[in-house]
Amino acid sequence: GDCMINAEPGSLHTIRFAEKGTLRITFIVRTAGAHGAYVHRTESASRLAAALIARLAVVETMTPNLPPDLAAHMARADVRSALDAAMGQGAADIATRPTLNIGVVQAGLKVNMIPDHCRVEADIRLPMGLTAEQVLTVVAGILKDFPQIEMSVQEAASNPAAYCAHNHRMVGLLAGNAEAVTGTRPIAVPSLGATDCKFWRYRNVPAYVYGPAPGRMAMTNESVPVSEPTPSRPGTSWAAKADDRTTQPKNIGDVDMFGFFGVSRACIFATVLGGLVGSAAAADLKVALSTNLNTLDPATATFGEEYVYSGLVFSALMGTDPEGKVYPDLAVSSQASADLKSWDFKLRPSVRFQH
Numbered sequence: 001g002d003c004m005i006n007a008e009p010g011s012l013h014t015i016r017f018a019e020k021g022t023l024r025i026t027f028i029v030r031t032a033g034a035h036g037a038y039v040h041r042t043e044s045a046s047r048l049a050a051a052l053i054a055r056l057a058v059v060e061t062m063t064p065n066l067p068p069d070l071a072a073h074m075a076r077a078d079v080r081s082a083l084d085a086a087m088g089q090g091a092a093d094i095a096t097r098p099t100l101n102i103g104v105v106q107a108g109l110k111v112n113m114i115p116d117h118c119r120v121e122a123d124i125r126l127p128m129g130l131t132a133e134q135v136l137t138v139v140a141g142i143l144k145d146f147p148q149i150e151m152s153v154q155e156a157a158s159n160p161a162a163y164c165a166h167n168h169r170m171v172g173l174l175a176g177n178a179e180a181v182t183g184t185r186p187i188a189v190p191s192l193g194a195t196d197c198k199f200w201r202y203r204n205v206p207a208y209v210y211g212p213a214p215g216r217m218a219m220t221n222e223s224v225p226v227s228e229p230t231p232s233r234p235g236t237s238w239a240a241k242a243d244d245r246t247t248q249p250k251n252i253g254d255v256d257m258f259g260f261f262g263v264s265r266a267c268i269f270a271t272v273l274g275g276l277v278g279s280a281a282a283a284d285l286k287v288a289l290s291t292n293l294n295t296l297d298p299a300t301a302t303f304g305e306e307y308v309y310s311g312l313v314f315s316a317l318m319g320t321d322p323e324g325k326v327y328p329d330l331a332v333s334s335q336a337s338a339d340l341k342s343w344d345f346k347l348r349p350s351v352r353f354q355h
Helices: 045-061 068-075 077-087 132-143 169-182 197-201 265-281 304-313
Strands: 004-006 014-019 021-030 099-107 117-126 149-153 187-191 207-209 318-320 326-328 331-336 343-347
Touching: 004 197, 014 077, 014 169, 014 197, 021 045, 021 132, 045 099, 045 117, 045 132, 045 149, 068 077, 077 187, 117 132, 132 149, 169 187, 169 207, 197 207, 326 331
Parallel strands: 004 207, 014 187
Antiparallel strands: 014 207, 021 117, 021 149, 099 117, 318 326, 331 343
């Protein structure tokens, strides 16, 4: 295609033209282990892991090699302000530098034992202009001081940074129509997190994100405030009008959302109908995932595609219907305590736990 538009969470005040890459690394620390009082007999896997984590912080000091025009764009005051407004104060400071998150540290069996094993998982976000190879070179240098530690890259969950032109024609179309609808002209900024746009950008197809704010993304009760689409015009609501696409909108109810995104109805209808025809003829439902899975265990799932798989394969105690109403799934009934701190579930007679 010529261009791709994505409505993932992003903020109605920004258009995302880029996103950081991900580099996920697993470190395994092995030592002899011993009783907690015999610290002279072995190194502690957990303390070695702590030392490694402290050393890994140097990754955040690496400087990316940004093209001059992109560096100038990212230095603009309005771009920095938009980043902080959309993603929280400080977002502008980390948008163009790598960040390190230690998401998993697993070690030890009891408080009075020196751990002989520790697992550390690091999530390094790569800005535009910095590659995984550059970071891995630094990490390899650190590991020379830790012969007890092995490293492996989670290839399925690691992707390079992806970006396209911040001044592309589609950015202007989106910004102009968004301003007509919301009263605010969104600014082109990079995303800190990953989106599916990267797959189009890898193919040199410009791809942009314009969607609701990510304030509750990946949190309990993930949602979008009803008032958000019209921050400057309380009382209006989203609606598509298919008759007159040339009239300047008086409120959101007058806006043709197909025209808003600058895409054709024919393209959308062809995509939808094509999907329906294909699925109707198939004997099995086949679901395509964008990356490989690191685990088939729902208890250890760590990223989107693994959660998708878990939801398709495994049942839960309770489920939700398309309207968000809760209904029994594996459980036939549930009862909460008065203080809501404990729940009793009655399982279906045929239910068996899987191990």
